[in-house]
Amino acid sequence: MVRDLSVELCGITLDNPVIPASGTFGFGEEMSKVYDLDILGSISIKGTTREPRFGNPTPRIAECSSGMINAVGLQNPGVDAVIEHELPELRKVFHKPIIANISGFSIEEYSECCAKIDKAEQVEIIEVNVSCPNVHNGGMAFGTQPESAAAVTRAVKAVTTKPVFIKLSPNVTDIVSIARACEEAGADGLTLVNTMLGMRIDIMRRRPVIANKMGGFSGRAIFPVALRMVYQVAQACRIPIIGCGGVATAEDVVEMMMAGASAVQVGAENLRNPFACAEIIEQLPKVMERLGIERLRDITGIIK
Amino acid sequence: MKRVILEVASNRPLTPLVYEMQLTGDTSAVTRPGGFVEISLDGLFLRRPISVCDFDDGRLTLVYKIVGKGTEQMAGLQVGTKIDVLTGLGNGFDTTLCHSHALLVGGGVGVPPLYRLTRNLIAEGKQVSVVLGFNTQAEIFYADEFRKVGAEVIVATADGSQGIKGFVTDAIRQTGIDFDYFYACGPLPMLKALSEATDKPGELSLEERMGCGFGICMGCSIQTASGAKRVCKEGPVFKKEDIIW
Ligand SMILES: Cc1cc2nc3c(=O)[nH]c(=O)nc-3n(C[C@H](O)[C@H](O)[C@H](O)COP(=O)(O)OP(=O)(O)OC[C@H]3O[C@@H](n4cnc5c(N)ncnc54)[C@H](O)[C@@H]3O)c2cc1C
Numbered sequence: 001m002v003r004d005l006s007v008e009l010c011g012i013t014l015d016n017p018v019i020p021a022s023g024t025f026g027f028g029e030e031m032s033k034v035y036d037l038d039i040l041g042s043i044s045i046k047g048t049t050r051e052p053r054f055g056n057p058t059p060r061i062a063e064c065s066s067g068m069i070n071a072v073g074l075q076n077p078g079v080d081a082v083i084e085h086e087l088p089e090l091r092k093v094f095h096k097p098i099i100a101n102i103s104g105f106s107i108e109e110y111s112e113c114c115a116k117i118d119k120a121e122q123v124e125i126i127e128v129n130v131s132c133p134n135v136h137n138g139g140m141a142f143g144t145q146p147e148s149a150a151a152v153t154r155a156v157k158a159v160t161t162k163p164v165f166i167k168l169s170p171n172v173t174d175i176v177s178i179a180r181a182c183e184e185a186g187a188d189g190l191t192l193v194n195t196m197l198g199m200r201i202d203i204m205r206r207r208p209v210i211a212n213k214m215g216g217f218s219g220r221a222i223f224p225v226a227l228r229m230v231y232q233v234a235q236a237c238r239i240p241i242i243g244c245g246g247v248a249t250a251e252d253v254v255e256m257m258m259a260g261a262s263a264v265q266v267g268a269e270n271l272r273n274p275f276a277c278a279e280i281i282e283q284l285p286k287v288m289e290r291l292g293i294e295r296l297r298d299i300t301g302i303i304k
Numbered sequence: 305m306k307r308v309i310l311e312v313a314s315n316r317p318l319t320p321l322v323y324e325m326q327l328t329g330d331t332s333a334v335t336r337p338g339g340f341v342e343i344s345l346d347g348l349f350l351r352r353p354i355s356v357c358d359f360d361d362g363r364l365t366l367v368y369k370i371v372g373k374g375t376e377q378m379a380g381l382q383v384g385t386k387i388d389v390l391t392g393l394g395n396g397f398d399t400t401l402c403h404s405h406a407l408l409v410g411g412g413v414g415v416p417p418l419y420r421l422t423r424n425l426i427a428e429g430k431q432v433s434v435v436l437g438f439n440t441q442a443e444i445f446y447a448d449e450f451r452k453v454g455a456e457v458i459v460a461t462a463d464g465s466q467g468i469k470g471f472v473t474d475a476i477r478q479t480g481i482d483f484d485y486f487y488a489c490g491p492l493p494m495l496k497a498l499s500e501a502t503d504k505p506g507e508l509s510l511e512e513r514m515g516c517g518f519g520i521c522m523g524c525s526i527q528t529a530s531g532a533k534r535v536c537k538e539g540p541v542f543k544k545e546d547i548i549w
């Protein structure tokens with residue numbers, strides 16, 4: 001039997017629910033030499049800001065049990081260069097709609113960045129990172145208060161007609177109140193979740209491993225927490241959810257979808273296994289067969 | 305970049321903490337000295353970057369020092385074990401930059417990538433002088449291997465237990481080697497001292513903690529004189545004038 005892997009996000013049909021997460025796939029150029037990117041559902045590009053950014057000093061990476069911490073600090077060439085150079089290059093190797101992930105350090109930056117990237121034809125969804133824990137005076141703050149998350153949502157919605165997904169931070173006490181605030185402010189969907197604030201210490205040298213001391217923890221270890229948040233928000237909101245956090249196998253994709261996700265992003269797993277997304281997509285039909293799933297989209301939110 | 309399954313053909317200690325591992329299998333992506341591979345190890349989330357020490361059709365040699373969980377696990381790998389390796393990573397050294405006489409400078413586990421570089425330079429008819437720096441006699445490895453392939457070898461030890469007493473820069477000053485280009489790999493303070501000690505041009509191989517090793521995560525970016533560069537992709541080898549100390 002032919003298994004139907006397609007899913008839908010705000011009227012946009014994806015061939016399958018597997019999307020590389022922002023920051024773990026660059027702008028696709030390197031990965032296009034690893035496998036045919038057109039097998040993917042979509043791609044969420046590296047977080048883009050109004051100005052070019054070098055990011056944080058190194059070391060930016062620390063290993064953890066079943067995961068890693070990153071403090072890249074949103075290194076990117078800036079929205080103008082992304083539109084002029086990265087997106088046309090990506091278009092040569094990926095022929096499907098993409099998700100543009102944007103960040104900012106003020107409401108104006110979010111809206112200016114969004115207004116610019118909105119014009120790029122291949123961008124069909126705008127994903128707003130209100131949660132990056134790496135940057136001292138930005139990301140984190142917006143995503144940790146319902147009011148500021150809603151303010152960013154309204155500002156971005158005002159400058160685009162494309163679906164806006166707000167990507168939430170898990171570093172909060174009540175994810176549902178923030179998700180609801182974004183939904184009420186007009187968000188078309190939510191991506192759950194970004195990295196969890198973490199830290200490691202080099203006990204020999206008696207100093208933090210990461211130059212920035214703290215960073216975003218992600219990878220397999222965070223899967224249960226991400227799944228729980230997807231579930232809680234799915235119970236409280238009506239807009240579609242992209243589940244993200246620790247996804248590494250086709251079974252994880254099914255689990256995220258059962259909890260309420262319409263599509264799924266794969267992050268840190270791409271760094272340890274460059275074929276992670278390709279392998280998940282290859283395994284999905286087999287897992288569906290084993291579980292008696294004909295249409296993948298039917299399992300979204302079956303856990304009540 | 306190519307992901308391959310390689311088999312451990314040998315794995316032996318050169319010193320109490322430094323091991324040499326030979327791997328067999330598809331090494332077709334390994335093409336230049338100074339490149340590196342990334343090894344996946346049981347129970348560890350990130351792969352471990354290790355420089356290519358030598359390679360030929362179907363065989364890869366790595367030399368590594370035990371410094372933590374990953375390298376300790378590597379030292380325990382038995383002959384016949386199959387491991388998952390990303391090959392063909394990094395830019396590597398450019399031998400064409402040297403005209404006639406190369407100075408190669410290695411400190412500790414910065415020595416391994418210079419071995420294949422030596423072989424290539426000699427095959428191109430160039431003269432090679434290698435200065436190897438170690439803390440003490442017990443830590444010395446590969447000095448004879450470099451001699452066997454035709455390099456002049458000068459050893460420096462910090463405690464003077466063998467060769468010239470002092471750092472590689474002391475050895476270079478004392479021996480007055482007349483080179484036109486240098487290549488170096490080792491700890492950052494050594495690379496910096498070397499760059500300052502000579503006005504000749506050269507290439508240096510840098511180390512940085514990496515996420516992916518193939519250019520997608522921006523984990524190992526550094527500022528250079530020609531902009532932001534990824535140590536894993538545009539590097540690990542950089543020209544002297546590009547490095548901001
Ligand atoms: C391009 C490149 C080439 C290298 N070539 C060699 C080589 O030929 N021989 C050799 O002995 N070593 C080499 N190293 C260093 C080697 O990667 C580390 O010693 C090794 O990763 C340590 O792993 P561990 O699990 O034993 O240590 P742990 O301290 O337990 O490792 C924890 C984490 O930190 C990372 N890490 C620790 N030390 C370093 C380091 N010095 N550089 C980069 N990442 C580090 C590890 O990869 C891991 O992600 C190279 C590093 C780079 C970047």
Ligand SMILES: Cc1cc2nc3c(=O)[nH]c(=O)nc-3n(C[C@H](O)[C@H](O)[C@H](O)COP(=O)(O)O)c2cc1C
Pocket residue numbers: 021022023024046047048070072074101129132167193194195217218219220222244245246247265266267268269515521522523
């Ligand atoms: C190296 C790295 C860089 C990241 N950069 C971004 C980014 O630019 N924007 C963003 O919204 N999220 C970024 N993230 C977060 C991921 O997109 C994802 O939300 C998070 O890592 C959880 O998924 P995972 O457990 O599968 O990695 C980054 C994560 C990593 C590991």
